[in-house]
Amino acid sequence: MIDLIHQYWPNYLYSDGFNYTGLVVTLWLLVASIVAGFCLAVPLAIARASRNRYISGPVWFYTYVFRGTPLYVQLLLCYTGLYSLHFVHTHALLDQFFRNAMNCTLLAFTLNECAYATEIFAGSIRETAYGEIEAAQAYGMSKYTLYTRVILPSALRRALPSYSNEVILMLHATTLAFTATVPDILKVARDVNSATYATFQAYGIAAGLYAAIVFVLIWGFRRMETRLLAFLKPQGH
Template structure:
């Protein structure tokens, strides 16, 4: 394994001057998709809980579809299925987006994690203590101020434990990127295996990197929970 790292370390861990390393690509996929998914999930979770009935039903249908189908199938539909449509191929901007494997992987991951995050946040919103809302209304807050100053901060704090598991799931899910020829950790491991036929060492390094990243994420979220949820103790 040491010999593999000496020879292929630049591909796994840092840039070799021509492209990103597998670790950098995996982190980019994780951060970009998780941030997009969270930013979209926040307003959709509010609509799902407090909004118009028909909009809430549409959001529920979206979460049902993306939580009820495998992520790998979703990626295949986005990367291979949509790219085969004449509508996509005849539009320069759409074809530019969907012909790039990186774009398709980020879109698939973001849509998938957004669906799960909506359910996490909506569940937290339903358990918001009634006293918080009544206190805000007693202070004369408008509906907009109630959402921005009370409900959303409270929701994000209390959702941290469950959301940390979702982020780790997204990290593991980035491994499907190699099927779209995106040079993430697993794609680099597959290339190393093809070049050296040292299967255990190549995929063992990949597994170790994923585990270290997961441990780092757990540590970050545990620290955030201690600071932001200290009032619960």
């Protein structure tokens, strides 16, 4: 195993000499999909929590579809399905975008992540204590100020425990990227296994890298929860 690590550790961590691979690609997939999904999920969560069915209905349909179908199927649709459409491969920009495996993978991951994050944040928005809203309204806050200064900060903090689990699940979901020929950790492990037939060692290294990333994520989210959710703890007299 020591020889295997010594020979292939650059592939697992950052590069095969020509392209980025392994840990760098996995982290890029995770961070890019989480950041893009978060930015899309916040406004969609506000719409999802709306009492107006014409506003919340389309968002509900979107989250229902993406949470109700396997991510693997969504990835295949983005990677091969959309490109089979005539208007996609005949349009210059769309053709260039969907020819790139990384673009297709990030699109599928972002849309899936956004759907789950939207429901998590929308649930936290609905659970905002009405007393907080009444107090803000008593100060004469506009609806925009109410959301940006009271509802969203409170809801996003309370959503942290659930959202941290979703981020970890998204990390696990990045293992599907190898099916689109994206050279993530699992793709490297499969290539190493094919080259050496050292199955246990090849996949064992991959498992260790994923476990290390999860440990860092859990540690980081626990620190954030301790700091941002301190106001929920019972206060001493």
